[in-house]
Amino acid sequence: MTAYVVRRLIAVLPVMLVVATVSFVLIRLAPGDPASVIAGPYASAEDIAQMQRALGLDQPLPVQLVKWWGRLARGDLGDSIFLRRPVIEAILERLEPTLLLTGWSMLVAVLVGIPVGVLSARYHNTVLDQSFMALALLGLSVPNFLLGLLMILCFGVWLGWLPVAGYATLETGIWPNLRSLIMPALALGLVQSALIARITRSSMLDVLREQYILSGRSKGLSERTVIYKHALKNAIIPTLTVIGITFALLVGGAVVIETVFNIPGLGRLIISAVLRRDYPVVQGVVLLIAVTYTAINLLVDLAYLAIDPRIRFR
Amino acid sequence: MRSLLAKVAPWGARGSNQKNLALRAFLRRRSAVLGAALVVINVLIAIGATPIARVDPQVLDVKARLAPPTAQHWFGTDHVGRDAWSRVIHGARLSMIVGGSVVALSFVGGVVFGVLGGYFRNLDNVLMRVMDGLMAFPGIILAIAMMASLGPSVLNVIVALGVVYVPRVARIVRGSVLVIRETPYVEAARALGIGDGRIIARHVLPNCMSPVIVQGTFIFAAAVLGEAALSFLGVGVPPQIPSWGNVLAEGRSYLQQAPWLTLFPGAAIMASILGLNLFGDGLRDLLDPKLRGVQGSGRES
Numbered sequence: 261m262t263a264y265v266v267r268r269l270i271a272v273l274p275v276m277l278v279v280a281t282v283s284f285v286l287i288r289l290a291p292g293d294p295a296s297v298i299a300g301p302y303a304s305a306e307d308i309a310q311m312q313r314a315l316g317l318d319q320p321l322p323v324q325l326v327k328w329w330g331r332l333a334r335g336d337l338g339d340s341i342f343l344r345r346p347v348i349e350a351i352l353e354r355l356e357p358t359l360l361l362t363g364w365s366m367l368v369a370v371l372v373g374i375p376v377g378v379l380s381a382r383y384h385n386t387v388l389d390q391s392f393m394a395l396a397l398l399g400l401s402v403p404n405f406l407l408g409l410l411m412i413l414c415f416g417v418w419l420g421w422l423p424v425a426g427y428a429t430l431e432t433g434i435w436p437n438l439r440s441l442i443m444p445a446l447a448l449g450l451v452q453s454a455l456i457a458r459i460t461r462s463s464m465l466d467v468l469r470e471q472y473i474l475s476g477r478s479k480g481l482s483e484r485t486v487i488y489k490h491a492l493k494n495a496i497i498p499t500l501t502v503i504g505i506t507f508a509l510l511v512g513g514a515v516v517i518e519t520v521f522n523i524p525g526l527g528r529l530i531i532s533a534v535l536r537r538d539y540p541v542v543q544g545v546v547l548l549i550a551v552t553y554t555a556i557n558l559l560v561d562l563a564y565l566a567i568d569p570r571i572r573f574r
Numbered sequence: 575m576r577s578l579l580a581k582v583a584p585w586g587a588r589g590s591n592q593k594n595l596a597l598r599a600f601l602r603r604r605s606a607v608l609g610a611a612l613v614v615i616n617v618l619i620a621i622g623a624t625p626i627a628r629v630d631p632q633v634l635d636v637k638a639r640l641a642p643p644t645a646q647h648w649f650g651t652d653h654v655g656r657d658a659w660s661r662v663i664h665g666a667r668l669s670m671i672v673g674g675s676v677v678a679l680s681f682v683g684g685v686v687f688g689v690l691g692g693y694f695r696n697l698d699n700v701l702m703r704v705m706d707g708l709m710a711f712p713g714i715i716l717a718i719a720m721m722a723s724l725g726p727s728v729l730n731v732i733v734a735l736g737v738v739y740v741p742r743v744a745r746i747v748r749g750s751v752l753v754i755r756e757t758p759y760v761e762a763a764r765a766l767g768i769g770d771g772r773i774i775a776r777h778v779l780p781n782c783m784s785p786v787i788v789q790g791t792f793i794f795a796a797a798v799l800g801e802a803a804l805s806f807l808g809v810g811v812p813p814q815i816p817s818w819g820n821v822l823a824e825g826r827s828y829l830q831q832a833p834w835l836t837l838f839p840g841a842a843i844m845a846s847i848l849g850l851n852l853f854g855d856g857l858r859d860l861l862d863p864k865l866r867g868v869q870g871s872g873r874e875s
Contacts, residue, residue: 397852512712553712
C-alpha cells in the first residue's frame with residue numbers, strides 16, 4: 261500500500277514539470293515579443309530593450325525555462341505588470357469567493373447528483389428514472405452561464421428574491437455571503453450534478469446485476485440494506501473519479517459564472533488579466549489551478565484505497 | 575447517415591445486412607432520431623444562414639433599439655438596433671464552423687499522437703506525459719490562457735479549443751492502438767514484411783476509429799459550448815462577429831429591459847447541444863455499447 265502511494269506521488273512529478281513548461285510556453289505563443297506588448301504601442305526601442313532585460317527575455321529560451329522552473333520551486337510566480345505587485349498576493353486576495361463558490365457548487369452537485377443517480381437505478385425504467393435522466397440530459401445541454409442568466413432573470417429580476425449580482429464577503433456575515441452565492445452555486449452545481457447522476461446510475465445498475473446482490477436479496481435483506489449498504493458502497497468508485505473531473509469543470513465554470521454574477525474572484529482576475537495582457541497573472545492563475553486539480557486527482561486516487569480494499573493488493 | 579454508419583461500424587459489421595441492422599437499431603431510438611434531426615436542422619441553418627437571416631446581422635435599425643420581438647424583428651433587436659434573429663442565425667453558422675473545425679483539428683492531432691504513442695512504444699512515455707500535462711489544465715482555463723497570447727479571432731478560438739481536445743482524442747486512440755497492435759492480423763501483416771506505415775494506414779487506423787467518432791460528437795458539443803463561453807467572457811471571437819456567446823454577453827447588460835436577447839440565443843444553444851448529445855448517445859450505444867451511460871456528454875473538458 262505504501263508502495264502504491266509512493267508510486268502515485270512519483271507519477272505526479274513529470275506531470276508537474278510538463279504543467280510548468282506548458283504555462284511557460286503559453287506566454288511565448290504571443291505573436292511578436294511580449295516585451296513590446298507590455299511596453300505598449302508608444303514605447304521606444306530602448307524602452308522595449310529595457311523591458312526585455314527586466315523580464316529576462318534577452319536570455320536564450322532554455323535558460324529562461326530553467327530559471328522559471330527554479331522560481332516556481334521557490335513558490336515565486338513573479339510580479340503583475342498591471343497591478344505592480346506579486347502575482348501570488350493578487351491571487352490570495354481573490355481566492356475567497358472562488359473557493360466558496362467552488363465548494364458550494366461541489367456540495368450541490370454531489371447532494372443532487374448521487375441521490376438522483378441512486379433513485380434512478382433503484383427505480384430503473386420507471387417514469388421516475390426516465391424523467392430524472394431526461395432532466396440530466398437537459399442539464400448537460402445547458403451552459404452554466406446561460407443557466408446563471410436565466411436564474412438572474414427569474415429570481416433576481418422577475419421575483420426579486422435574490423440579489424441580481426455582486427458578492428458580499430464573509431466579513432459582512434455568513435447570511436449575506438450565502439445569499440450572494442446561492443444562485444451562482446446552483447447554476448454551477450446543478451449542471452454538474454447531471455454528469456454525477458448519470459455515472460452513479462450506470463455504475464449502480466452494473467453493481468445491482470452482481471451475484472452478491474442476488475444472494476443478499478435471497479437471504480431476506482431489506483431492499484434498503486441491499487441498495488444503500490451493499491450496492492452503493494461498490495458503485496461509488498466511478499462516481500469518485502467523476503468528482504475529481506467535476507472539480508476541474510467547477511473551477512473552469514466558476515471563471516465563467518463569476519463574470520455572470522460580477523463576483524470578484526480568480527475568474528474575474530484572469531479575464532481582466534487576459535484583456536490587459538498581464539501575462540504573469542494569467543500564467544500564475546492557470547498554474548495554480550492546474551496544480552490544485554492534479555492534487556485533487558491524487559487525493560481521489562488515494563481515497564480509493566480507503567474505500568476499496570482490493571486496490572491495496574495491486 | 576448511412577454512409578457514416580458504414581464507415582464507423584466495428585469489424586465484422588461491414589456486410590450490408592449488418593449495416594441495415596445497425597441503421598435500424600439507431601432509428602428505433604426515438605431520442606437518437608430527434609438528436610439527428612436537431613443536428614441536421616442546425617447544419618441546414620448554418621448553410622442557408624444568409625437567406626434565412628433575412629437581414630444583415632450588422633445592419634443597424636436605429637429607430638428600433640432594444641425593440642421587443644415583432645413581425646419585422648422576430649427575435650427583437652439589441653442595444654444598437656441590430657436584428658437578433660439574424661445574429662442568432664449567423665451565430666449558428668459560426669458554431670458549426672467552430673465545432674467542425676475543432677473536431678477536425680483534435681482528430682488530426684489526437685490520431686497522430688495516439689498512433690505514435692500506441693504503436694511506437696519508445697515514444698509512448700514522453701508523448702503521454704505531455705498529454706497528461708495538458709489535461710491537468712481544466713479545458714476552458716487552458717483555452718482562456720491560449721486566447722490571452724493568441725488574441726481574439728475565430729481561427730484562434732478554433733486553435734485554442736483544438737489543443738484542449740487533442741490529448742483527449744490521443745488517449746482514446748492510443749488505448750485502441752495498444753489492443754490492435756497485438757492482434758493476429760497485425761502480426762500476420764508484419765510477418766508478411768509489410769512496413770509500419772502501411773500497417774498503420776491499412777489495418778490499425780480503420781479499426782480504432784469508432785470510439786473516436788463517438789467522442790467526436792461530444793467534442794463538437796463541447797466546442798460549441800467552449801466558443802460560447804469564451805465569447806461570452808470577451809476573450810473569444812471579436813465582438814462584431816455574431817456568435818451566440820457575443821449575443822448573450824451583449825444581452826446580459828439589458829437583461830431587465832430586453833430579456834429576449836438572452837432567451838432566444840439561449841434556446842438556440844440548448845437545442846444545438848441537446849441535439850448533439852442525443853445524437854452522440856445514440857451513436858455510442860450503437861458502436862460502443864460497453865460505454866453506455868458511463869461517459870458524460872462532452873462535458874469532460
